[in-house]
Amino acid sequence: MFKHILFDSISEIYAAYNQKIYNRIIHPHTDESAIDIDLKNEIHIQLQQMQFILFFVCIIALVDCEMKVLRPADLVDRLGSKIQIALPNFGVIPFGHRLMGYVDMAEPQDGCSALQLAQGSQFILMERGNCSLVSKVMNAERAGYSLAIIGNDNERPLDSDLVMEDDGQGYLVNIPSIIISQRDFFIMRDYVKSLGVVEVSDEKVFTLVKFDVEKKSRVDVTFSLDVSDRDSFRVVDEFSEYYDLLKQEDVGYKIVYQILAGNTIGKDIEYQIDADNCICSRRYCAIDPDGKGVASGRNIVEEVLRQSCIFQNDGKEYFLYMNAFNFKCTYAQAYNLCGNKIINTLKLSADKINNCIEESFKDIYDHSVTKNYTNAYNIILEQQLHQADFAGMVGIPSVAVNSVVYKGQLTGKGIFGEICNSFITPPSVCKSEVDNYQQFQYEGQHYLFWVMLVVSILIAIFIIVLYFLFKKFVLRDSVEVTQVQVNEMVSQYIKFNEGKGQQKQNSF
Secondary structure: OHHHHHHHHHHHHHHHHHHHHHHHHHOOOOOHHHHHHHHHHHHHHHHHHHHHHHHHHHHHHHEEEEEEEEEOHHHHHHHOOOEEEEOEOOOOOOOOOEEEEEEEEOOOOOOOOOOOOOOOOOEEEEEOOOOOHHHHHHHHHHOOOOEEEEEOOOOOOHHHOOOEOOOOOHHHOOOOEEEEOHHHHHHHHHHHHHHOOOOOOOOOOEEEEEEEEOOEOOEEEEEEEOOOOHHHHHHHHHHHHHHHHOOOOOEEEEEEEOOEOHHHOOOOHHHOOOHHHEEOOOOEEOOOOOOOOOOOHHHHHHHHHHHHHHHHHOHHHHHHHHHHHHHHOOOHHHHHHHHHHHHHHOOOOHHHHHHHHHHOEEEOOOOOEOOOHHHEEEHHHHHHHHHHHHOOOOOOOEEEEOOEEOOOOOOHHHHHHHHHHOEOOOOHHHOOOOOOHHHHHHHHHHHHHHHHHHHHHHHHHHHHHHHHHHHHHHHHHHHHHHHHHHHHHHHHHHHHHHHHHHHHHHHO
16 A cells, blocks of 8 residues: 555656656746746755665565575464565675574664674574664674574554665675564564574574565666766776676666756755856756866766767767776866767767767757757656656666666675566576576476477367368268269169160160
8 A cells, every 4th residue: 555655656757847848848848946946946855855765665666575484394284385575675685595594683683783603504683773784784794694684663554664774884784684673573483582592403594585576577677877087987897798698688877877857956045056067058968077186067068968969879889988988087077088088089989979069959949969069958857857867776786677776885796686586588698697407498498399389289279170171071062963963874874775775765
């Protein structure tokens, strides 16, 4: 219910936002300062408030996460077949994978200080409270555990308590963690605590945790980047080799850059972005990259436009360009000169890229291509603003695979692994990244065998039916026609013989 209400609210805001963009472009004579800025500013504030919640709802909606206690049997009976869990916004979440392990009880129970070392168990159970969740999970990782299970400290359903907060140190966590309801925690705590930390035995709690994602035949990947952030270039560079591997697969990519709509930020002068950091009469802006230096946000926006056009023209050329740009283009004020030099040096499609940039500027009155940027809007940058508002991604750089934001340390290999696990049937290039890949391959061959068998049976049935129909109707008609012809011939023969006999009698 909570998710349905939230999505309905987002849909209403989405519709209002689209309508205002349409009005701004199609009806340029509207007093934007009086109407458009106020409404879009209100929408922008609402989106900021809901973006963080939307991020978690996207995960809950698309990730089938649950925990099962496999043994002992009496604990399984008390907890039921499935235990609902919620996910954090930090650490490494192994989407598409399943973890199995024995469970220890934390000592101290809140996990806020150094824990006993893991002794044959993989998971640790601790209660919420007294310190940040990140601190608890970091202590679990230091003790040698591969998963932290945290019991909620209130009776509210997990749907209303989705957020496991990051205290700012979450990037240091390299293991996954989950949160379970207070009821389930109390039942597990009492059982696990009674055993203590002992060697693995059949009496210990053994659990399965699933991080299954919604798998699709086509995988959609969104990169959220910042031109002035070197870590964004690192992620793109690391992923470039995997882009080549996936080139023949059904994967769709979007690149979302961080730019601002300068004329919609607010009417308070202290929040206004200086015109030097914008283009198109402050429609598209970026933060000044060097403060009082010679560079400006305008250089950032112009580079966003160039990189967007390169990506639209050819994905492979985009990765080549980004790799060279990262090492050769250091100063924002020289982005234009440096970027064009790279395009020429690498022999990229310069004419197509320049045409893309020039033709993206449209007159606000007649929507024709224009070079008068004062009275122009840009279709590519408008799309960038739209995608950034509704990507539901937090932090730069970020990556989302099938609308699920990638968590933990962001690497090219990690992104490749999540893409592979998001396919219904992973392609052969993914065999090193997918658990039980041979099983997927066998299931695909098994499925094809059964399809061919069923088709063959249907064809055989069809032939048999045709045979009997032929036998029943065609042969019957043939016999009837033949019988009629034979009867006629016999009649004619009899008449002929009778005629000859009559002629003989007359001759005597």
